[in-house]
Amino acid sequence: MKANNVYKHESRQSAIKQTIGSVEWQDLRHLTRRQIVYNVILPYPFLLLSWWFASQSWYVLACGASYLFFAAAFRQAHDGYHHSLGTGKHVTTTLLLLLSVLLLTSLHSIRATHMEHHRNPLGDSDVEGGLAKLPWWQALLGGVTYRLAIYRQGLRLSRQRNQRIIWLEFGLIALFIMVTLICMGLTLFDVSAIILSAQVLMYHLFIMMLANASVGIIAVWGVHHDCDETIARTERNPVINVLTFNLLYHVEHHLFPAVPSNHLPELAKRLDRAAPHLTKHHVLPNQVAVMNAIDKRWKNIKKVSCNSKDENECPIRRHFV
Numbered sequence: 001m002k003a004n005n006v007y008k009h010e011s012r013q014s015a016i017k018q019t020i021g022s023v024e025w026q027d028l029r030h031l032t033r034r035q036i037v038y039n040v041i042l043p044y045p046f047l048l049l050s051w052w053f054a055s056q057s058w059y060v061l062a063c064g065a066s067y068l069f070f071a072a073a074f075r076q077a078h079d080g081y082h083h084s085l086g087t088g089k090h091v092t093t094t095l096l097l098l099l100s101v102l103l104l105t106s107l108h109s110i111r112a113t114h115m116e117h118h119r120n121p122l123g124d125s126d127v128e129g130g131l132a133k134l135p136w137w138q139a140l141l142g143g144v145t146y147r148l149a150i151y152r153q154g155l156r157l158s159r160q161r162n163q164r165i166i167w168l169e170f171g172l173i174a175l176f177i178m179v180t181l182i183c184m185g186l187t188l189f190d191v192s193a194i195i196l197s198a199q200v201l202m203y204h205l206f207i208m209m210l211a212n213a214s215v216g217i218i219a220v221w222g223v224h225h226d227c228d229e230t231i232a233r234t235e236r237n238p239v240i241n242v243l244t245f246n247l248l249y250h251v252e253h254h255l256f257p258a259v260p261s262n263h264l265p266e267l268a269k270r271l272d273r274a275a276p277h278l279t280k281h282h283v284l285p286n287q288v289a290v291m292n293a294i295d296k297r298w299k300n301i302k303k304v305s306c307n308s309k310d311e312n313e314c315p316i317r318r319h320f321v
Contacts, residue, residue: 016231016255019275025256028263029084035262036086039079040095042245043072047102054203055196062203068243070211073099074219075245075261081111084260093165100169101176104208105147108165109154116157118257121231122224127153131216132224139221143213146220180205222283223250231255233281234268240284241265248283 031039046069053062077099079085080092087095096107110128117128127149131139155163183198223233235241235248249264252271255278259267272279 016278019278020255020271023256023267023270023274025259025267025270028256028259028267031086031260031262035260039076039085039260039262040087040091043069043076043099046072050207051200051204054200057199059203063207066204066207066211070103070208071243071247072245073103074215075247077103077107077110078114078247079261080107081114082257084258086260097165097169097172101172102208103212104173104176104205105212106151106154106166106169106173108162108169109151109158112154112157112162113150116153118254121254122227129220129224131220132227134221136217136221136225139225140214140217143216146216147212177205219247223248227251227281230278230281233283234279235283236268236279237284250283251278251281 046065050062050065050069053059053065076085077096080096083089083092085092085095096111100107113128117126120126122129122132130149131142131146134142151166155166158166180198180201183194183201186194187198224231225233227233230251232250232254233248234251235244241248246261246264249261249268252259252264252267253261255271256267268279
């Protein structure tokens with residue numbers, strides 16, 4: 001079975017490579033200095049804004065800002081995995097360490113499993129893409145166990161240096177949680193600065209845990225489910241792409257992982273012209289897809305209803321008819 005899956009994967013990859021061979025993309029690897037600065041600072045204004053909203057107890061606005069921070073940080077980390085931020089190796093490592101603490105997840109362990117995800121997308125060894133093979137409700141409920149599986153495989157796939165960084169990230173995350181709990185305990189002294197700090201830290205801790213638990217259904221199942229031929233889905237809604245910082249140009253990313261997120265919209269245009277069959281599956285269904293799904297569901301209901309009537313019909317009457 002595994003040999004058969006490997007053969008199918010290699011055949012699919014070979015066919016896709018032949019199809020996209022005519023797409024120009026090397027020029028899209030270049031980043032200007034302004035784009036590099038943008039990539040580096042992108043998540044942090046949203047983080048500070050979410051903390052300020054939380055300090056004012058404006059939690060609805062804080063959640064909106066936290067979403068933007070999480071999505072922007074996810075993009076920064078993702079480009080960091082592929083060395084496409086435009087920064088050097090040491091700066092990229094430092095950014096991943098910082099984001100690991102702020103996102104409360106070990107990004108170097110995710111990086112190791114993400115590289116395996118690209119080597120064998122949706123294959124037997126792809127733990128990251130495993131949720132895409134499940135029904136949506138199982139992918140939603142499996143968010144926490146999925147993250148633990150990522151950590152285990154990330155440690156297993158990593159070399160000794162990367163393992164040390166992963167354990168450092170775990171230690172820094174534990175320290176952040178400990179500081180938050182200490183601040184919560186110190187609120188008994190009724191010092192306004194401590195109470196405010198505890199309020200912000202507890203909010204951030206809760207919202208990041210919730211966001212991490214939802215990554216599987218959004219960033220894995222949402223972009224990979226039912227994609228045997230094209231590997232991944234993509235998105236063409238400009239508003240959605242702005243709000244997700246180009247993260248949903250996912251089939252483009254899988255086909256050209258060295259292209260920074262800054263240039264994925266341009267890459268999508270080129271791919272649409274050269275190989276439109278590879279970009280036909282979208283993350284968010286359009287009106288036609290919704291209507292087709294409703295029509296298919298209605299026909300299935302009618303079919304089941306008719307079969308049920310046939311089974312309950314008198315066998316003698318059925319015979320004479």
